[in-house]
Amino acid sequence: MSILLADIDTGATAWVLISTALVAFMTPGLAFFYGGMVRSKNMLGMLMQNFFAMGLISVIWAAVGFSLAFGGSGQYIGNLDFIFMKDLAKIAELPGYTGDFGLVIPILAFFAYQMMFAVITPALITGATADRMKFSAYAVLIGVWSILVYPIVARWVFSPNGWLFKRGALDFAGGAVVHINAGAAALAVVLVLGKRRGWPRDAMPPHNLPFTMLGTGILWFGWFGFNAGSALGANGLAAQALVNTHLAAASAMLVWLVVEKLRAGHATSLGAASGAVAGLVAITPCAGFVGGASPIIIGAVAGAVCYLCLSLKTKFGFDDSLDVIAVHLVGGIVGAMLLGVFADTAVNSLGADGLFLGGGASLLGDQFIAVVATLVFSFVVTGIAAIAIDRTIGLRVSTEDELIGLDQSQHAETAYQS
Amino acid sequence: MSILLADIDTGATAWVLISTALVAFMTPGLAFFYGGMVRSKNMLGMLMQNFFAMGLISVIWAAVGFSLAFGGSGQYIGNLDFIFMKDLAKIAELPGYTGDFGLVIPILAFFAYQMMFAVITPALITGATADRMKFSAYAVLIGVWSILVYPIVARWVFSPNGWLFKRGALDFAGGAVVHINAGAAALAVVLVLGKRRGWPRDAMPPHNLPFTMLGTGILWFGWFGFNAGSALGANGLAAQALVNTHLAAASAMLVWLVVEKLRAGHATSLGAASGAVAGLVAITPCAGFVGGASPIIIGAVAGAVCYLCLSLKTKFGFDDSLDVIAVHLVGGIVGAMLLGVFADTAVNSLGADGLFLGGGASLLGDQFIAVVATLVFSFVVTGIAAIAIDRTIGLRVSTEDELIGLDQSQHAETAYQS
Amino acid sequence: MSILLADIDTGATAWVLISTALVAFMTPGLAFFYGGMVRSKNMLGMLMQNFFAMGLISVIWAAVGFSLAFGGSGQYIGNLDFIFMKDLAKIAELPGYTGDFGLVIPILAFFAYQMMFAVITPALITGATADRMKFSAYAVLIGVWSILVYPIVARWVFSPNGWLFKRGALDFAGGAVVHINAGAAALAVVLVLGKRRGWPRDAMPPHNLPFTMLGTGILWFGWFGFNAGSALGANGLAAQALVNTHLAAASAMLVWLVVEKLRAGHATSLGAASGAVAGLVAITPCAGFVGGASPIIIGAVAGAVCYLCLSLKTKFGFDDSLDVIAVHLVGGIVGAMLLGVFADTAVNSLGADGLFLGGGASLLGDQFIAVVATLVFSFVVTGIAAIAIDRTIGLRVSTEDELIGLDQSQHAETAYQS
Amino acid sequence: MKLITAVIKPFKIDDVKDALKTAGVQGMTVTEVKGFGRQGGHTETYRGAEYQIDLVPKVRIELVVDDSVANNVVDVIRQAASTGKIGDGKIWVTAVEQIVRIRTGEQGSDAI
Amino acid sequence: MKLITAVIKPFKIDDVKDALKTAGVQGMTVTEVKGFGRQGGHTETYRGAEYQIDLVPKVRIELVVDDSVANNVVDVIRQAASTGKIGDGKIWVTAVEQIVRIRTGEQGSDAI
C-alpha cells in the first residue's frame, strides 16, 4: 500500500484517527446540547444548522481552508498550495512541522483531524443566534467565516509558522482558535441580529433537557479526542491531556452546582451540563501543558466564573440565547490566561513555565496578546460579514416565521408527531 | 499472554478493535435513524428489529457465518473449518490472507470486525419493511439470510479467494457486500410483503426527527470505523479512507439539499440526514481506492442520484417505507460504478486504475459484474425465502395489529408514556 | 515531550486511551438506560445522579481513591502515596505491576482508565433507588462510598498486591469490583430507603423506552472498552475479550427473549436491552480468561438466570426499582462463578484453568471467596453508611416531593416542555 | 348552536376529517386523549411483570355547528368512525349559548 | 344526561378511576392538561435565571352519565381526588342533549 510511510507510528495514527472520529461526533453532540435547550418549534432548525456545518465546512476546508491555515511559510496566513488536498498524500512533511514538531502520523490524518475542528467552531455560534436566524443567511455566514476567519486564526496560533505560535503563546487544543474565536464571533452576530421576540420578558425554557444531557455526554466523550488527540501521538502527553480534560470537567461541574445551589437554590441538571462544558472549554488550551492538580483548579475557576458571567447578557441586553459567550468566550479566556499561571515544562518540554512554576509573567503576556488578537480579529471580521449579509439577503426571519418556529418556516418539517 | 503473536502491529490492532466497536455502534444508530421516521406506535418495533439483529446474527456468525465466508479455499463459498470460532485463536493465517493481503492484526480481531458487518447488513432491510412485518417472521428471515446470502456474497467479494475478488472487482468496505446486497434483499421482501395500509394515500410523517438526526450522527461516526477500519491497519491508507468517507458524506449532503431546495422548495433536516447517508453509502466501496477530490465528486453524484430515485417507489408502486432502495441499493451501485472511474493505484497499489486514471474500462466491467451478481443473487434468494416464510408462518401482521402498531401488537409495550 | 517513556507501546496506549473514553461514555449511557425506565417526572433526577457521579467521583478518585486502591504494597488497602496524582507522571512503575504484570502504557493512562470504573460503579446504584432518594443524600452516599468501599474492593481484586488477587481469584474487568460490589450496595441502600409510594400496587411503566434502548446501545459500545481495554494492550487478548463481550451480550439477549416469550407471552424491547446488559455483566469477569464458545454459554446462562431472578424483589418485598440486583448482582455472581468453570490458560497464561478445562475446583473456590467477600463487605459498609445518612440528613424525599417528582422537587426543572 | 364532541379511534381521524369536509364542516378542534370503557385495555409487559393498561389512546374531536346541521354531522361522524368493533367511541351533543370568532368578533352562525 | 368534567391532580387518576369503577361507571375520557389556579405554580431554574411556571400539570376527566347518577358520581370523584391541599381541582356539570354509541348507533342511556 503505497502511501505507507516509514516513519509513521501506527499507535499514534490509530489514536489520531479515532480522535478525529471523536471530534467529528462532537458536532452532532453539540446539536443535541443546544437543541434540547430551544423550544420544540425550533429543534430541527438547531439540529440542521449544526449538521449543515458538517457538510459545508468540510468541503470548504478541503477546498481552501486547510491550505490557508497550514500551507506555506507565512506568519499571518497560509497559501493555496494544498487546495483540494493537492499533494497531501504525497509530501513528506507539512510546512513548520519539522524537528521537535515533526509529525509521526500521515499528513492526511492531520488534515482530517484539523477539519473536524474547523467544522465545530462555527457550529458553536448557533447557540447564540438560536431561534431567529434565516437558514440561508446562516449558510452564507459560516461559509464566509470559514474562509476569512477560522483558517487565519488557526494559522496564527496552531501552525508553528504562525506569529502567535512563534511569539510563544500556547494553545494546546484550541482555547483561542476554537472557543474565543467562536465566542467573539457569536457576540458580533448577536449584536447585529437582535433579540428574540419576547426576550427577556417571556420564559423560553428548554424543551427537552434529556437531549441536552445526551449532548453533554457526547461532547464530553468527544472532547477526549479533541484535547488528548492534540498530542498527535499515543504517549504520556496524550494520557496527561486526557486526565486533565476529564478532571477539569468534573471539577467545573461541581463548582458550578455549588454556586448555583447557593445563589439560585437548586443544583440543576442543566447546571451540571453547563458546568462540565465550561470546564472542558477552559482546559482546552491547557490540556497538554499542565499537570498535577492544576486541571482541578482550572476547572473550578471556570465553573464559578462562567456561572457568574451568565448575567452579563441581561445586564448588557444582548440576547445570547444559550450562553455561548459566558461559556465559550469567557471559558476560553479563563483557560488561556490560567495557562499562563499553571503551564509546566515538566509536563511538556515544548511548552513553557507559567507564573506559579517560576516562569515569570512572560507567558501570561503572550497569552493575553493571543486572547486579544483572536477576540478582536474575529469580532471585527464577523461583525462586518454579519452586517453585509443583513443588508443584502437579511440575517433574520420574519416575525411570523419566528412565531411559527424555524422548523416549519425554514425547513417545512415538524420535530415531533404521533 | 499466550495468544500474542510476534508479527502483530499493536497500532493496527488498536485501530481495528476500535473500528469494530464503531461498526457495532452503527446498528443502534441505524435503529434510531429509522426509528425516528416511523410513526410512534411502531417505534419499539423498529428499534427491536435492529437490536435483535445484534443478538441473532452475532451468534449465527460465530456458529457458521464467518466460516462460510472466510474458511477454506473455495471461490464461491467457504467451509466449516471455523464453526464456533474453532481454531481462530490459534491459526497463524486466514485462507487467502497471505502475501500482500497478510493480516497484521489478531485473526479474532478480523473475525469481530467482520461480525459487525454481518449484523448491520440485514438490519438495513428493516427500513424497507417498516410498520408491518411480524417479529417472528423477521427473526426467521434474517436468520436464514445470514446463512444463505450474506456469507456467500462476502466470500465472493471480500475474501481474496472469492471469484469476484479474483476477477478484480473492488469493494473496499462493502458497497456490494453490504449496501447492494441489503438493498436488493429489501426490494425482494417488500414485493412479497406488500404496502402499508394507507400508503401512499395517507401521510405517515416521521414521529421524531431528532432521533433520526441522532441516528445519522451515530452512523456517520461509526462509518469512520466501517470504511477506514477496512484498511486493517493504522496507516496512510486508513487516513485516506477516513478523509474520503467524511468528504463524500459532506458533499452528498450539500448536493441533496440543493436539489431538494430546487425541487421541493425547502432544505430539510431529513434531507441533510439522508444526503449524508447516501454519500456514506456511495463512498463505501471506494474509500481506500480513490484520492484527491474524487470523494467530493462521488458524494455529489450520490446525493443527486439518490434524491432523484426517491420517486421510483411511487412510480412503480412498491412501498419501500424508509427508502432503503433509493439510498442503499442505488447509492451502493453509484459507488461501485464510480469506483470504476476514479480508482487510483497511487492511492492503493493493491487496487486498480479506473477510467479517468488511465486504467481503461476493464475495472468498470468488473464492477458491473459484481453489482449484477450481488443484486441478482441477493434478490432471488431473499425473494424465495420471503415467499416461503409468507406461505408458512406469514410475513405480515394482521390489519388489526398493523393499525394498533407493532409496539403493542408484537411487543406488548408502549414507547412513550408520562 | 519529556514524559514519553521508552518502553511504552503506542498501540497499547492508543487502545487504552480510547477504552478510557469508551468507559467514560458508559455513565451517560447508563443514565439513559435507567432514565428511560423511570416516570417522566423523575427523568432529570436520574440523569443528574449519573452525571453528578462523573463530577464528584472523578475528583475523589484523583484526590485519594486511586492511591487507596493502587498505592503501596498492602494486601487490604493502598496508601496515600499518590494523593492528587502525586508522582504519577514520573514513576517508572506502579506497585505490583511488575514482571508479567508490567504495564506498557503510561501510568496516567492506567489512572484514567481506572477512574472511569470508579465513576460508573456507584452510578449503578441509582437504578435501585430510583424516584425517591434525596439528591443531597445521594451525593454524600456515593462520596463516602467512593472512599470507604470502592478502592478497598478494587485493591483486593484488581491490584496484584491485593489478597484476593494473590489468592488466585480472577476478575478480568470487574465482575466483583464493579457489578457485585454495586449490586450489594444497591441492596443495602434499598432496604434502608424503603419502597416507592404505590409499589408494587401501581404500574410504573417506563416513560421513554427509546431512551432505554439508546442507553443500551451506548453501554454495549462502551463495554468493548470496559472489557477489551482491560487487556491493557492492543493484542490477541484484547481481541479475545472483545469477541467474548459481544457474543455473551448477543446470546444473553436471545435467551432472555426466549424465556420472556415463553413465560410472559411477548419478546419485548426492554427484554432485549435487559438481556444484553445481563450478558455484558456476566462476561465482565471472564472476558480475558475464556475462549471458544464459552462466552455464548456464559451469556445464555446469565440471560436465563437474571430473568428468573426478576421476581425476587416482589417475593421478598424490596423495591429494587430498575432491577440492579437481578441484573448486576446476580449477573456478576453468575459470571464470577462460571469463570471457575470455563477459565482456560490457553487463552490467558496469567489466568487459570477452570473445572471444565481440567483445573479442578480450586479456581471455583477462590471465585466463591471473592464473591462472598465483596458482597458482604460492600453490603455491610454501605448499609451502615446509608443508615447514618438516613438518621442525619435523611435519605428520602418527602411524600409530597416524591409525588411531584424529583425533577421539580430536587432540581427545579422539567424534562419535557413544548 | 350545538357543540358536538366525539371520541374516536386514533386511526379513524383521517376518515372522519375527510367525511366532515365533504359534509361542509369548516372547522373543528382535535385532542389526543385516553379512553376508558368496555373495550378494556391491553396488557403491557415490563421485565416479566404484566400491567393492565386500561386507558387506551383515543382522539377527541369537538366542533360547534348550527342547530340545523347538528344531527347530520353526528351521523357523518358516526359513519366515518365506525368499525363495528368495541371501542369505536361516543358522540355527545351539548347546547352552545354563544360563539365568537376571535379574529373578527363575529358572533353566532357567522362565527362558525 | 349530564357531562361531568373534573380537573384533578395527576397522581390521583388511579384512585379516581378505581372509585368510579366501583361506583359502576363504565366509561370516561382522560386528557393531560395544565391548570392555572390558586395553587400557584412553581419556580424553575435555568442557567441562573428563575422562571415562574404558573401552569401546573393536571388531568382532566370527562364522562357522560345518566341524570340519576350524576350527583353520586360527582361525590365519588370528589372523595377519591381530594387530598385537602390547594390545587385539588374542580368538577363541573353540564347538560347533554344527546349521546350516540358509534359502534351500534344506540342513543341516550343505552349509549353510555
Add this chain to the structure above:
Amino acid sequence: MKLITAVIKPFKIDDVKDALKTAGVQGMTVTEVKGFGRQGGHTETYRGAEYQIDLVPKVRIELVVDDSVANNVVDVIRQAASTGKIGDGKIWVTAVEQIVRIRTGEQGSDAI
C-alpha cells in the same frame, strides 16, 4: 355559571393568561390541541414528498365563570388573543349546572 372554551394560537397563551389575571380570573385549564379550519394547514416535506398537514397546533382554554362576568371574560380573551390574521380561533360559551371545588366541597360561585 358558564363554561367558556377558547381555542387560540399557541404563542398567544401568555398574553391571554396575563389579560385574564388582570381581569380577575382566578383559574383556568389549558390543553394542547390541534385545529382544523379556514386557516388551512401547511405543507411539510419528507424525502421529496409533500404532505398537506391540515391540523395546526392550537391551545384550548376552558374556564368556568359566574354568569355576571362571562361576557366580559369573552371580550378579554378575544382582545388578548387576536392578531387579526386568519386562524385566531373561536370562543364558545355553554351553561354549567353545577361546579364543585374538590378540596373543600364548596359549590357554585364559591367553587370557582
